[in-house]
Amino acid sequence: MLEVNAVSKRFGGVTALEDVTLAVNKGEIYGLIGPNGAGKTTLFNCMTGLYSVTSGEIRLEGHPLHNRKPHEIVARGFARTFQNIRLFANMTALENIMVGRHTRTRAGVLGAVLRCERTRAEERAIRERARELLDFAGLHGKGRFLAGHLPYGDQRRLEIARALATDPHLLALDEPVAGMNPTERRQMGELFRRLRDAGITLLLIEHDVKLVMDVCDRVAVLDYGRKIAEGTPEQVQRDPAVIAAYLGAETRAAGAAP
Amino acid sequence: MRRKPQIAFFWLSVLLVALPFLTGAALGNSWVRVLDFALLYVMLALGLNIVVGYAGLLDLGYVAFYALGAYLYAWLASPHFGVHLPFWAVLPLGAALAGLFGVLLGAPTLRLRGDYLAIVTLGFGEIIRIFMNNLNAPVNITNGPQGINLIDPVALGGFRFAGTQQVLGVSLPSTYLFYYLFLAFTLAAIFIAMRLQDSRIGRAWAALREDEVAAAAMGVNTRNLKLLAFAMGATFGGLAGGLFAAFQGFISPESFNLWESILILCMIVLGGMGHIPGVILGAVLLTVLPEALRYIGDWQRHAFGHVYVDPSDLRMLLFGLALVLMMVYRPAGLIPSRQRKREFAAEDGVAEQEQASLYDARG
Ligand SMILES: Nc1ncnc2c1ncn2[C@@H]1O[C@H](COP(=O)(O)OP(=O)(O)OP(=O)(O)O)[C@@H](O)[C@H]1O
Ligand SMILES: [Mg+2]
Numbered sequence: 001m002l003e004v005n006a007v008s009k010r011f012g013g014v015t016a017l018e019d020v021t022l023a024v025n026k027g028e029i030y031g032l033i034g035p036n037g038a039g040k041t042t043l044f045n046c047m048t049g050l051y052s053v054t055s056g057e058i059r060l061e062g063h064p065l066h067n068r069k070p071h072e073i074v075a076r077g078f079a080r081t082f083q084n085i086r087l088f089a090n091m092t093a094l095e096n097i098m099v100g101r102h103t104r105t106r107a108g109v110l111g112a113v114l115r116c117e118r119t120r121a122e123e124r125a126i127r128e129r130a131r132e133l134l135d136f137a138g139l140h141g142k143g144r145f146l147a148g149h150l151p152y153g154d155q156r157r158l159e160i161a162r163a164l165a166t167d168p169h170l171l172a173l174d175e176p177v178a179g180m181n182p183t184e185r186r187q188m189g190e191l192f193r194r195l196r197d198a199g200i201t202l203l204l205i206e207h208d209v210k211l212v213m214d215v216c217d218r219v220a221v222l223d224y225g226r227k228i229a230e231g232t233p234e235q236v237q238r239d240p241a242v243i244a245a246y247l248g249a250e251t252r253a254a255g256a257a258p
Numbered sequence: 259m260r261r262k263p264q265i266a267f268f269w270l271s272v273l274l275v276a277l278p279f280l281t282g283a284a285l286g287n288s289w290v291r292v293l294d295f296a297l298l299y300v301m302l303a304l305g306l307n308i309v310v311g312y313a314g315l316l317d318l319g320y321v322a323f324y325a326l327g328a329y330l331y332a333w334l335a336s337p338h339f340g341v342h343l344p345f346w347a348v349l350p351l352g353a354a355l356a357g358l359f360g361v362l363l364g365a366p367t368l369r370l371r372g373d374y375l376a377i378v379t380l381g382f383g384e385i386i387r388i389f390m391n392n393l394n395a396p397v398n399i400t401n402g403p404q405g406i407n408l409i410d411p412v413a414l415g416g417f418r419f420a421g422t423q424q425v426l427g428v429s430l431p432s433t434y435l436f437y438y439l440f441l442a443f444t445l446a447a448i449f450i451a452m453r454l455q456d457s458r459i460g461r462a463w464a465a466l467r468e469d470e471v472a473a474a475a476m477g478v479n480t481r482n483l484k485l486l487a488f489a490m491g492a493t494f495g496g497l498a499g500g501l502f503a504a505f506q507g508f509i510s511p512e513s514f515n516l517w518e519s520i521l522i523l524c525m526i527v528l529g530g531m532g533h534i535p536g537v538i539l540g541a542v543l544l545t546v547l548p549e550a551l552r553y554i555g556d557w558q559r560h561a562f563g564h565v566y567v568d569p570s571d572l573r574m575l576l577f578g579l580a581l582v583l584m585m586v587y588r589p590a591g592l593i594p595s596r597q598r599k600r601e602f603a604a605e606d607g608v609a610e611q612e613q614a615s616l617y618d619a620r621g
Binding site for chain 2: 071089113
């Protein structure tokens with residue numbers, strides 16, 4: 001479904017991604033793990049049009065995504081969330097999700113001003129779908145709160161609901177359970193499986209090893225911008241290169257801290 | 259209970275219809291002219307509010323579109339080129355031309371944000387004014403600093419908005435007639451601004467204002483929506499410009515300087531950015547109060563036989579003071595939208611939360 005082919009990304013002297021190749025199959029939950037600074041978020045940004053790639057190509061169901069505009073990629077059915085939550089903080093939770101319906105709706109200036117029957121029907125549908133997604137994400141009754149005032153876990157859930165509002169076939173989640181407690185994490189794991197069962201392919205960046213082992217069908221490991229392993233969670237867990245990378249990361253971190 | 263808004267609406271309509279007569283009787287007819295200008299500025303402020311308040315694009319060159327509307331009107335309805343098209347034909351053309359320039363001037367600024375955008379748009383505003391000032395040679399297009407005069411009075415189906423006219427047995431000076439004309443346009447502008455805000459487009463603008471990257475990642479075509487905001491704002495400006503030219507009968511580049519852009523921006527900021535009642539109040543206050551200050555000159559002459567403090571100096575001083583006081587006591591504007599108010603109130607809280615979230619994400 002999603003093919004990443006020899007993608008490299010350089011920022012000046014920093015090589016954030018080097019020759020990364022991977023393929024995500026339809027209907028699976030694909031995990032992307034790696035130590036801090038490995039290039040996971042950078043890969044997401046390249047896939048979703050926020051960064052241009054230095055070389056290589058990315059295809060979604062055969063259509064090239066590299067160096068396309070973010071909104072074109074969303075229109076193709078590929079949505080994402082952000083590691084450092086980027087909600088529209090001063091809009092309500094419901095409005096946040098309603099913005100997600102933008103690509104799937106049509107009303108323009110004329111429709112907005114005249115508010116003809118078609119526009120009104122569309123607005124009703126947007127609102128209705130947004131309510132459904134609010135409930136789906138476990139935010140029932142919180143539609144009127146400002147997104148920025150929601151508790152942290154709810155904000156993460158709201159980001160997922162907002163991304164779902166774009167009707168994606170492929171959903172990329174960047175550390176969706178960061179900052180959540182174990183109960184919330186379990187609930188999120190449930191949510192991911194429900195999404196997969198609903199036919200949405202998931203791409204998941206996560207540091208929580210337990211969650212990754214629990215929900216992912218396949219996992220790729222990035223280190224210093226290179227893919228060092230790929231396979232089922234069990235295979236990856238036993239891979240010496242992966243163990244070395246994580247141990248190395250720990251020694252690096254331990255070395256950096258006094 | 260359902261009747262209450264209707265009753266309020268009824269009395270508001272009565273007040274708006276009677277306002278020029280009340281003003282004329284209480285303060286004299288020159289004040290009706292001030293009312294006309296207040297309506298013109300409400301239209302301008304509503305237009306700029308689309309760009310700055312809705313889409314969050316700080317535009318300091320807004321007056322350029324006001325100028326374009328006014329000049330197009332003057333070119334197509336005055337002896338300057340000997341063209342005399344009717345009001346109803348020229349006005350939409352001016353609005354459309356301004357809208358087109360909104361897109362043209364907006365396009366190169368798409369990648370700019372905040373301060374940089376402000377500087378570039380400020381430059382565009384000045385460029386248009388300087389063009390108007392200098393395009394009198396080798397071909398005389400704008401008549402330079404002298405400006406264009408003898409602009410045709412407005413005529414709608416044989417009814418002329420000039421001199422004093424008999425309407426339903428009441429004789430109305432032209433300032434009264436223009437009041438009703440401007441009121442009609444202002445109400446239409448308010449209606450359009452309200453509908454736009456509460457729509458798919460309005461939500462996309464709000465998203466753009468909140469977080470451009472997230473908006474793009476949620477499928478909002480940021481380029482088109484920015485251009486649309488510039489175009490819509492500019493159209494309002496062009497319309498107001500045409501009305502201004504028709505009203506004054508004379509225009510010159512002087513009327514379209516940077517100060518004018520800043521004044522319109524101040525109206526929005528003072529009243530409450532992004533909130534239509536606030537924007538209207540801001541525009542009315544900043545048009546009416548400076549006029550009221552003129553009385554201070556008369557009053558000084560009366561009391562001391564000499565003007566010690568020039569009212570126009572005082573105007574700037576009080577203007578600055580008002581803005582400073584506002585920043586301190588009502589940073590979100592006099593009548594902020596609920597959203598804006600929370601935004602300002604929550605600033606610290608949100609910043610803290612952002613810090614915390616970053617921290618969590620790292621850990
Ligand atoms: N816009 C940018 N400009 C310059 N360097 C960047 C930029 N974005 C990322 N980088 C660099 O690319 C590398 C990979 O960063 P990235 O954020 O992709 O890591 P990550 O795997 O998501 O890490 P984490 O687990 O901490 O989120 C880092 O060295 C980072 O400093
Ligand atoms: Mg990351």
